[in-house]
Amino acid sequence: MAFIDAFRNRYQAEIDGIKAAGLFKEERYIHSPQRSEIEVEFPIGSKIKKCINICANNYLGLSSHPEVIAAAHAGLDSRGYGMSSVRFICGTQDIHRELENRLTEFLGTEDTLLFPSCMDANGGFFEACLNEQDVMIADRLVHASIVDGMRLCKAMQDTFKHSDMGHLEEKLQEHMDKRSRMIITDGVFSMDGDMAKLDEIVELAEKYDAMVFLDDSHASGFIGRTGRGTHEHCGVLGKIDVITTTLGKALGGASGGCVSGRRELVEMCRQRARPFLFSNSVAPVIVAGALKVLELITATTERRDKLEWNAKYWRGLLKDAGFDIKEGESPIVPVMLYDAKLAQDFARDLFAEGVYAIGFFFPVVPKGQARIRTQLSAAHEKHHLDFAIEAFKRVGEKHGVLGLGKKELLARAGA
């Protein structure tokens, strides 16, 4: 052991620096299952408080659904707890392949490969499928896991302005000398809640012989008429070459992710993607739960329909109350405050009022774009949202932000 004082002091100084910059993150302990009403211990050691949860990725309210829990129990009993092996040694069960087949059908693709998480799917895909002869052209607001995956890949990296199709076309023209071009985008952007213009992206991809990569983690299960995702919403089912998505949000919320798409690309991942090759796959209990989730959401669109209603209702409540929100159709509804300290104070005051939401600020969002990100769930009932808006109004009034637009909010923050 050689964790000498100099090492300890160095790390402590860095942690102090994070605190001084106001970027220190603290966990809140939840003493209940994940649902719309949760019991929270925060700060650590304080009395447990009941809250309305308005910041989970539990879009379809399936994280604690009784049928999903029962299926997970049955999976635990029939297939055991762990595999103690990566997929290629002795870590693949029949139900892993069954889930991959169900996901392929659901997403409308050719094949699917499970990964321990979507972070791993994004981390492993690019290096497995592209090299220095190729170029990756990513929307500037793609998820951090895509950025990490691109960094691990030798292909040329380029970006286009967020959802700017003119800029994307310029980039495609610029890279016609490359062997292949891959356009990379999120389906629903996690911080703004807006959707990629996938129909236009596909059109450009066809014009310039480019592949399309879509991370649909904030869409799978509920965006589109039957919840297939952003590609269904934009009318381009079957035209996306690679979709990565997660089982950790709407699709049960436990963990796990996948690469789904053209069979050759999926096979390249099976042969070469390092997070797939060097890590255990999703545990049997989660696979069994996810199979039940897919069964539930293909049987009826009731949950995604309710989510859609909730999102529309919540957007209306916020607008009527005088909040500055990011327009959109998704269940991600950012309440813009612009100032980092205000976002933190606002979230703290909401918690005191019994509403659990989080302030997001640089580096998670650009400087001067601080916000409270609210997320709707099919598990929310109307009375939850009516309760939450009253809390938002009281806190909004306390901080004097109701009825203010961007310029006034920035001026108020002294920016």
Added chain:
Amino acid sequence: MDEITKLVRDYVIREYLEEGDEREITETTPLISGGIVDSFSMVSLKRFLEKKCNIQIPDASATPDAFDTVQKIVALVHKFQKAQTVAV
């Protein structure tokens, strides 16, 4: 403002600022540490400079620090223009 400074500044504004972004870009505005240019987008800036100024910037010299302001980028361009002249 010399020609290269103008070239770099105009490119930064056109390439990295979104429509409606009214931030002023001066010769000393922090671009990378200020969150205006991310490390990926730096690649297109490097390629633009190489093409427009007819130079080669080795990857080792294309550091986030060397690209952090218009002033530093211009200094980098001058350095490699000179290096190229000497090499010729």
